[in-house]
Amino acid sequence: MRGFLRWGRARAVDSGAGGRWPRGPAGIGARRILRWLWPGTLLTGCAPATTRATFWMLDPKGVIAATQTHYLALDVLVMLFIIVPTGALIIGIMRRYRGGRGGAYDAHWDHSNAIEAVVWGIPIITVGILSYYSVKAIYAVDPNRPAVISRAAAAHPGRPPLDVDVISTDWQWVFLYPQQHIATVDRLVVPVGTPVRFRLTSATVVNDFYIPQLVGMIDVMPGMRVRQALIASRPGTYEGFSANYAGAGFSWMDFETRAVGRGVFRAWVKKVQGGSRRLTYAQFERVARPTIDVSAHVSYYAWVEPGLFRHVVTEVRDGKTYPTPMAMTENMTAYLQSRAAQASAH
């Protein structure tokens, strides 16, 4: 098993040269074919250049996402290799034997050992091949210890990883930067080309942390801590959101992810540290009260109480909840008005 996996890893990613980070393994060609094959490309009626911007699945901008897309393309091509001939076979038989025109009508033919061996053989072989790649891919992007990230980091030892702790609330995202002692709500900023290591938990219900172009979904669970990691390979703004239904405000639960140069990132940290708001546990409890962030509001904290992440996990384990008042979703307009009134009263 070990050797098999090591062999698998060795070929999963070609390490990028210089400061450019790998866009992923040599699967770009396959991906392009896939994009053209897909009827939706035609449906949207866009030129490929613009479809790239909208087909997030096929347009990765990070190491993990690129590896995922590579294997997606591989999987689909192997499957199409089987499915297309099968579909053609069925259509061919239907046309040929319609009304018995194909001749050779045989009212009793219902068995052939050779054919049966083939019809069992083909799916078994296909599933065997796909299983091999699936296992390889699982280890490559395992959220606990993603091989592609370890390898990319090993290739660039001078870039210490950035830690980010993620806490989902009803219905916002709180990002803590323990090394920088700052925090943000509904905005994630990461330096390009640097491994980012996440620890994630929820103050309330289960969410999925998801940035389509950078990293796949991971369940963010209350009272538990999971890990995830990413490396952004291109600067840019990427959409992130919760993918798992979490209650009434879930549709508004998105955060913009900005991947910026490392110098820009340092400057941004300085600027946030220069602010005045402090995220203590008491303040966190206020942030975590059920809030539908309809207006995409972002906040920054210049200082974070040490151990906040851990504190949230233990409190939830001890039974802390942030109940949803039923009324807040029954009449949304009234709810938003009352919130606006509250805000202006303060």
Next chain:
Amino acid sequence: MLVHIDGPWSPLLGRLALTEIPYKNPILVGTFLFAVVLAVVLVGLTTYFGFWRTLWRDWLTSVDHKKIGIMYILIGLVMLFRGFIDAVMMRTQQAMAVGPHSAGYLDAVHGYLTPYHFDQIYTAHGTIMILFAATPLLVGIMNILVPLQIGARDMAYPYLNAVSLWLTAAGAALVMASLFIGDFAHAGWFGIVPVMELPYSPGVGVDYWMWAFQLSSIGTTLGGINLLATIVKMRAPGMTWGRLPIFTWASLSANLISLTTFPVVTVALALLALDRYLGTHFYTAGLGGNLMLYNDLFWIWGHPEVYFVILPAFGMISEIIPTFAEKPLFGYMGMVVASLGIAGVSWGVWLHHFFTMAAAPAVNAFFSITTMAVGIPTGVKVFNWAFTMFRGRLRFDLPMMWASAALFFLLVGGLTGMMNAFATNDYMVHNSVFVVAHFHMMLLLIVYAIFGGVNYWFPKVFGFRLEQRFGRMFFWLFTAGTAVVFVPMFTLGFMGMTRRLDYVAFPQWQPLLDIEVVGIVIYVLSAAFLVAQLYVSLRDRAQNRVGADAWGTSRSLEWITHSPVPFYNFAVTPEVHARDERSWRHERGLDDAAPVVYEDIHMPCKTAIPLGLGALGFGLAFALVWRIWWLALLCSGAIVALIVIRAFMTGTSYTIPARDVEKMEHDRKRGAAKPARAQVPGGSPAPVLGGGT
């Protein structure tokens, strides 16, 4: 001991109060008025035609497996309609609520449904389509066909069969009641914990969902026991395992699944009930609860359940294709092994519904491989159907059109299923509309098989064929609607759109969402042709009467008895000589062979107790939803009493003397020989189709 509930509660009415009736919501008020009008019309028609007596004696209290099957199918169709309306609302809401500048109506900020309402709609849609549409439709078809295919007079336990039916009906009624009294769950059809726990769902919605689910799952478990016992013990002489019709094998595999997995969901929901009523902490985030336990328990049922619904669909396709290819099924043994294999593997794949839960890579790898392994027997089936048509004489009558189109859904659904099974793909598309499109391909395969099956066996049950011209138009429009809804949905999946959004933040998705609405419109149009097909079929039924073998080339045992099937199924229990008994007899010129001697027939009596149990089940569930303790106690007591009373009842069956059987058979023969004007008002003598080609 009971958990504390916020809000008013009274001993008499529990949590129920006038304010729980959503009279302020124009959508629900409109629905309510529609329901009232419909009810008035139905009651009026029943009275006008003097149908009440027949309704009571021949349907509501019947234990006849065919009538129970028909009633299952009617429940399924009504709920299919309801689920479809839910779908229309979801599609229009999502198309209207795109981007921060989209307009809002009726208290919603965007679109016309508040999150609270929208979330209930998709939860209801999923729950209804799986538990109260697909399941009853298929259980109904199994109910009608399995005893006929194995040459039995009824199910092994006819009374239990009626109990299953009325429990399912009670569950469906509970879901419908939640429209007008209180609200429904918002946590998705599979229930998301801890959203379903009291702090995040303080209302009665989750309770409605939970108890409706319980009623139907108990009904289906009992039904599974019944069908298994029937298949194992009630086969006609000569019906060896190697001669069992393939649909019956599929039903056997499916019910092995239901018997072993429905109890799991019963327990999973019972633990949830303990959390919500007694304040335990099975699935809470804190205080020792383990919310992952719920996911495991639910999907240990949930995945096998999807195979529970697809196996009978496979079985129907396997019956239809040979008839219209005029050839036996290719690779019968392979098909049997594949069906049992699908059932077997389906127990070991549940974790693929939460690959994203950060399990160790070895765990995800294991479940990824087992899930892909399901593709093996599924692939074999596709090939075997193809080779059944190979060297055949294909006729594309309506049933065959539906069945062969289903194959293509299996290809697309299988491809996308295999994509989801590849765990790292699933990290990208889990909870996206790509997954939604995947399982709709599979569920549409089931719908296609059901339409094919209904067209195919309708003449067996009712004695006349369904009209084909409107039927074909319905087929093509329905298929067009499917393409126009689901190609954009797959595409949106690749664009990164996740599911359950009642507000869509990214405007680039708008064009495709609009196209989906066009598809929905096509679906609505197609329904008009379905209605036309049914109407014309009914009007022209005299021309479309059929003999025992409605299609001329049918193969299995059910086609040797009369169409419509007499209430005792077979005049004498048939002796089975071959796998395709009807073809065997046909080849030997035995089509019209009359029995030499008639025998007494032993039949179950009708009873109103199952109906009563269903009503009490509804009462109990309703009382529990609203925490009306006295009513819950009363209903439970009455249920126990009824069960005990029934257990002591004697004379629950009767015998039809051989003489009477002979007379009925002779009358039928004479009726068939000259289809008199008198028999069909306004009709001309009808040709007997099929029969002795």
